[in-house]
Amino acid sequence: MNFELPEIGEGVQEGELIAWKVKAGDVVKIDQTLVEVMTDKATVEIPSPVAGTVKELKAKEGEQIKVGQTILVIEEGAASGKAATKTEAPKAEAPKATPAPLAKTEVEAPKAASKTTSTQATYTNGNTPYTGNFQVEAGNVPASPYVRSLAAKAGVDLRNVQGTGPLVGDVARVLEEDVLRFVDTQGRAATTSGAPVSYASAGGLQKIESTQVATQSKTPSKQLPVHNFNFEEAVERKPVRGLRRVIAQAMVRSKYTAPHFSYVDEFECSNLMALREEMKKSAEAYGIKFSYLPFVVKALVGALKEFPEVNSSLEEKDGQMELIIKKFYHIGIAVATDSGLIVPVIKHADKKSLLQIAHEIQTLSAKTRAGKATSEELKGSTFSITSMGNVGGQFATPIINYPEVAIMGVYKIQEKPVVKNGQIVVGHTMTLSLSCDHRVVDGAVAGYFCNAVIDRLANPSKLMLEMV
Amino acid sequence: MTFDVVVIGGGPGGYVAAIRAAQEGFSTALIEYNKLGGECLNYGCIPSKALITAGHLLDKINNASTMGITVQGVKVDLAKLIDWKASIVKSLTGGVGQLLKANGVTHITGKATFSKLDGDKKIITVEGEKKSEITASKVIIASGSETVHLPFLPLDGETVLGSKEALDVKKIPESIIVVGGGFIGLEIGTFYSKLGTKVTIVEATEGLLPGTDRECVDVVAKKLKKKGIEVLLKTKAKSFKKISSNIKKQSNNSAELTVELEDGSTKKLTADWVLVTVGRKPRSKDLGLDKVGVKVSDRGFIEVNSHLETATPGIYAIGDVIGGAMLAHKASKEGLVAVEHMKNPATTIDVKALPWAIFVDPEIAVVGHSEESARAAGWNPVVGKCPFVANGRALTTGEAEGFAKLIVDKDSDRVLGATMVGPDVSNLIMEVAVAIEMGATSHDIALTVHAHPTLPETLMEAAEAVHGKAIHFFQRKAATAKTVQAST
Numbered sequence: 001m002n003f004e005l006p007e008i009g010e011g012v013q014e015g016e017l018i019a020w021k022v023k024a025g026d027v028v029k030i031d032q033t034l035v036e037v038m039t040d041k042a043t044v045e046i047p048s049p050v051a052g053t054v055k056e057l058k059a060k061e062g063e064q065i066k067v068g069q070t071i072l073v074i075e076e077g078a079a080s081g082k083a084a085t086k087t088e089a090p091k092a093e094a095p096k097a098t099p100a101p102l103a104k105t106e107v108e109a110p111k112a113a114s115k116t117t118s119t120q121a122t123y124t125n126g127n128t129p130y131t132g133n134f135q136v137e138a139g140n141v142p143a144s145p146y147v148r149s150l151a152a153k154a155g156v157d158l159r160n161v162q163g164t165g166p167l168v169g170d171v172a173r174v175l176e177e178d179v180l181r182f183v184d185t186q187g188r189a190a191t192t193s194g195a196p197v198s199y200a201s202a203g204g205l206q207k208i209e210s211t212q213v214a215t216q217s218k219t220p221s222k223q224l225p226v227h228n229f230n231f232e233e234a235v236e237r238k239p240v241r242g243l244r245r246v247i248a249q250a251m252v253r254s255k256y257t258a259p260h261f262s263y264v265d266e267f268e269c270s271n272l273m274a275l276r277e278e279m280k281k282s283a284e285a286y287g288i289k290f291s292y293l294p295f296v297v298k299a300l301v302g303a304l305k306e307f308p309e310v311n312s313s314l315e316e317k318d319g320q321m322e323l324i325i326k327k328f329y330h331i332g333i334a335v336a337t338d339s340g341l342i343v344p345v346i347k348h349a350d351k352k353s354l355l356q357i358a359h360e361i362q363t364l365s366a367k368t369r370a371g372k373a374t375s376e377e378l379k380g381s382t383f384s385i386t387s388m389g390n391v392g393g394q395f396a397t398p399i400i401n402y403p404e405v406a407i408m409g410v411y412k413i414q415e416k417p418v419v420k421n422g423q424i425v426v427g428h429t430m431t432l433s434l435s436c437d438h439r440v441v442d443g444a445v446a447g448y449f450c451n452a453v454i455d456r457l458a459n460p461s462k463l464m465l466e467m468v
Numbered sequence: 469m470t471f472d473v474v475v476i477g478g479g480p481g482g483y484v485a486a487i488r489a490a491q492e493g494f495s496t497a498l499i500e501y502n503k504l505g506g507e508c509l510n511y512g513c514i515p516s517k518a519l520i521t522a523g524h525l526l527d528k529i530n531n532a533s534t535m536g537i538t539v540q541g542v543k544v545d546l547a548k549l550i551d552w553k554a555s556i557v558k559s560l561t562g563g564v565g566q567l568l569k570a571n572g573v574t575h576i577t578g579k580a581t582f583s584k585l586d587g588d589k590k591i592i593t594v595e596g597e598k599k600s601e602i603t604a605s606k607v608i609i610a611s612g613s614e615t616v617h618l619p620f621l622p623l624d625g626e627t628v629l630g631s632k633e634a635l636d637v638k639k640i641p642e643s644i645i646v647v648g649g650g651f652i653g654l655e656i657g658t659f660y661s662k663l664g665t666k667v668t669i670v671e672a673t674e675g676l677l678p679g680t681d682r683e684c685v686d687v688v689a690k691k692l693k694k695k696g697i698e699v700l701l702k703t704k705a706k707s708f709k710k711i712s713s714n715i716k717k718q719s720n721n722s723a724e725l726t727v728e729l730e731d732g733s734t735k736k737l738t739a740d741w742v743l744v745t746v747g748r749k750p751r752s753k754d755l756g757l758d759k760v761g762v763k764v765s766d767r768g769f770i771e772v773n774s775h776l777e778t779a780t781p782g783i784y785a786i787g788d789v790i791g792g793a794m795l796a797h798k799a800s801k802e803g804l805v806a807v808e809h810m811k812n813p814a815t816t817i818d819v820k821a822l823p824w825a826i827f828v829d830p831e832i833a834v835v836g837h838s839e840e841s842a843r844a845a846g847w848n849p850v851v852g853k854c855p856f857v858a859n860g861r862a863l864t865t866g867e868a869e870g871f872a873k874l875i876v877d878k879d880s881d882r883v884l885g886a887t888m889v890g891p892d893v894s895n896l897i898m899e900v901a902v903a904i905e906m907g908a909t910s911h912d913i914a915l916t917v918h919a920h921p922t923l924p925e926t927l928m929e930a931a932e933a934v935h936g937k938a939i940h941f942f943q944r945k946a947a948t949a950k951t952v953q954a955s956t
Contacts, residue, residue: 129771130771130790130817134820134836135820135837135842135884135885136836136837136845136847136882138847140820141907142906142907144905145818145905145906148818149818152814152815153814155814168907169877169882169909173907
């Protein structure tokens with residue numbers, strides 16, 4: 001017969017042939033493993049549906065094989081003829097699916113268990129055999145079924161409990177209150193002695209719920225407390241819609257398309273601070289709040305002109321890749337809003353003054369937070385900035401605003417000891433991070449690009465040279 | 469499909485476990501390939517009791533002349549009787565289906581086979597109308613048992629019948645041979661005898677109802693003899709031949725059974741059919757137990773621990789398939805314990821009294837220790853016995869054969885067991901079962917006022933008899949029990 005690869009799992013159409021367990025000429029029995037196939041879900045051992053002789057292997061190790069594809073030819077009946085006719089359809093045979101490589105040791109468990117079938121003591125869970133004795137054993141303490149179940153739940157051996165019920169011979173019947181009293185006093189004793197206290201009951205001892213119950217030393221309880229934890233009651237399910245959904249999809253697309261790496265550097269920013277202080281005052285006359293971001297935008301535009309591939313996107317079509325290098329500089333500024341992250345765009349940042357940029361950032365951010373930014377104002381960026389200065393932290397590794405190829409993180413200015421002219425003095429440092437798409441931007445380029453940005457920010461006079 | 473609990477088998481063990489599992493909040497499925505209710509409801513307890521009751525009524529009518537009632541023209545419409553029996557079975561099995569549904573149990577029709585373990589999960593293949601795969605966290609195997617066949621006596625449903633077929637016949641046989649003098653053979657044999665069939669019972673051991681109190685069996689054996697039932701003890705069925713005859717153009721098959729008597733000689737017995745009731749075996753094959761590491765004994769019984777859990781954690785087995793007494797109520801109890809254990813790992817089976825009854829004529833009922841087993845267990849047993857002839861109510865029903873024996877520990881006066889034969893003892897036995905479970909003494913029973921005139925008074929008298937103080941029959945010599953102060 002031509003042996004076709006049977007169904008190897010729900011929705012699984014193909015798998016990688018990991019290893020042949022037989023070779024041409026081998027005599028195989030029913031259920032003997034023929035081949036190991038790995039799917040994206042599991043590694044599966046495929047058993048032989050018939051007894052016979054392997055004539056030919058029709059697939060190689062490492063090959064992708066499809067369900068229904070003939071993978072070997074078996075001549076039936078050579079080994080033990082009778083059994084051969086029994087199972088015609090290989091698809092009816094349940095393959096011995098084994099959950100993927102990681103769980104290999106676990107996978108062996110059932111086999112090991114069945115191997116030890118003939119030996120004793122395989123019970124892992126309580127080894128008192130079931131005797132089927134439904135009679136009163138000698139020395140049994142008289143107690144009602146309810147009292148006995150109560151004691152069992154509390155892990156109490158009734159032989160240790162002094163009953164106060166009517167005498168049965170010279171033994172007093174153990175009553176409910178006797179068990180409860182015993183549990184109570186034992187619990188206290190155990191608590192004061194520091195012995196471990198366990199509570200083996202999942203109900204039935206409501207009357208003493210607040211009391212800790214000691215397991216007796218004679219019968220140490222192996223039982224952990226039973227938590228009636230209901231997952232569905234402990235969670236709230238909310239549909240993910242709108243902006244959150246868009247963000248989720250965009251982040252996944254970016255992270256799974258562009259292999260990210262991050263580059264972080266810091267620089268002494270006293271000069272920048274001094275300049276910004278001056279400009280801030282001047283800008284106030286225009287009613288404009290002047291932050292550090294306009295400087296960063298301008299520094300970036302300068303650096304992007306130096307390193308054009310950082311202001312690009314990568315297009316892949318029909319197996320062909322094309323880098324689209326953009327000669328315009330639209331800088332996205334990530335803005336946190338109540339409903340999620342939105343990136344308004346400063347268009348043609350290279351052609352705008354610091355004051356214009358400061359003004360745009362101010363108005364665009366406000367509009368965005370108010371949910372009033374137009375879709376035109378929210379698209380078309382060629383490079384993005386995310387500023388964590390207001391939040392804190394050392395630095396982050398932001399995710400690229402795909403299809404851009406890099407994003408810059410700007411972090412808060414910190415006072416730090418710096419070395420100036422051989423002296424340790426208190427300086428001000430700013431940290432920048434750059435996350436890059438490694439398909440386009442290599443590590444060295446990222447470093448040089450970052451240097452180019454820092455050079456402009458650390459020495460803002462250089463920015464003036466580039467002013468339009 | 470994925471469930472918390474999957475129960476394999478819809479008999480009195482399985483369906484009870486499934487309903488309780490659902491009550492406890494587990495998502496539960498029950499897989500049964502045949503009819504809900506299992507052997508008990510469909511082919512065993514219930515149909516046989518329906519017929520036995522009818523036979524008993526017929527017997528009473530036929531013997532009503534002592535009460536001054538003469539009935540003429542009594543006849544049995546067998547088809548109607550079988551229909552009536554079937555209607556009871558239908559209503560009970562239908563009720564099981566409704567209860568499962570009402571409790572939210574998913575009822576799956578098909579044959580269940582374990583295919584593998586996947587971590588903690590148990591994967592079960594079900595072959596029903598279509599093949600499906602079920603994943604379960606916990607599984608309860610309640611697959612039950614099936615009739616043992618004798619190799620030379622294969623059931624053909626015509627001349628060789630099993631208990632199931634014998635409860636579903638088209639006409640009353642003129643004669644039958646019952647192979648096996650256990651309770652199933654005696655119950656069905658007695659029924660047919662009451663319908664007028666000539667019954668011969670062939671038993672290999674030295675007594676009927678092996679394992680049952682001899683004194684009780686004697687009462688039953690005496691009555692069998694009185695009814696004209698022939699009992700061949702220490703007799704083995706050897707070979708079988710089907711005889712075909714053609715009388716008046718009607719073909720007729722009958723059975724010829726060759727038996728070996730006690731002295732080694734052989735004898736040919738002929739009858740309309742042979743009923744084979746030689747025992748039952750666990751249904752543990754074809755469940756794929758080896759695929760999930762469940763251990764099975766040499767005799768095919770699934771081995772469990774005192775939590776009813778098999779060698780594989782999370783797989784339980786209950787009822788006939790684990791052996792012991794093959795009783796519906798034992799299976800039910802084990803099912804409840806298994807489910808309780810899923811919730812509370814401290815749970816073990818703790819049963820002091822497992823009552824059971826044999827519906828022969830008169831009935832036999834047993835709970836707890838016999839005198840012998842109590843002694844073997846280390847007790848110092850003493851027996852209080854009261855005959856039903858000392859009971860007014862028994863006399864007024866016309867059924868005063870038999871007695872009640874109460875087995876009590878002499879030192880503590882604790883009630884350890886009871887063995888009864890007589891009218892309605894299947895119902896009377898429960899008083900003693902409760903007493904045993906409660907750790908009651910014979911004084912507790914004796915001091916409890918029993919209504920007059922009722923059959924349970926016999927038990928009160930038996931409890932008094934333990935101390936030589938029976939009122940309604942004279943005890944020549946006080947029993948040996950020490951006199952326990954009534955007030956403690």
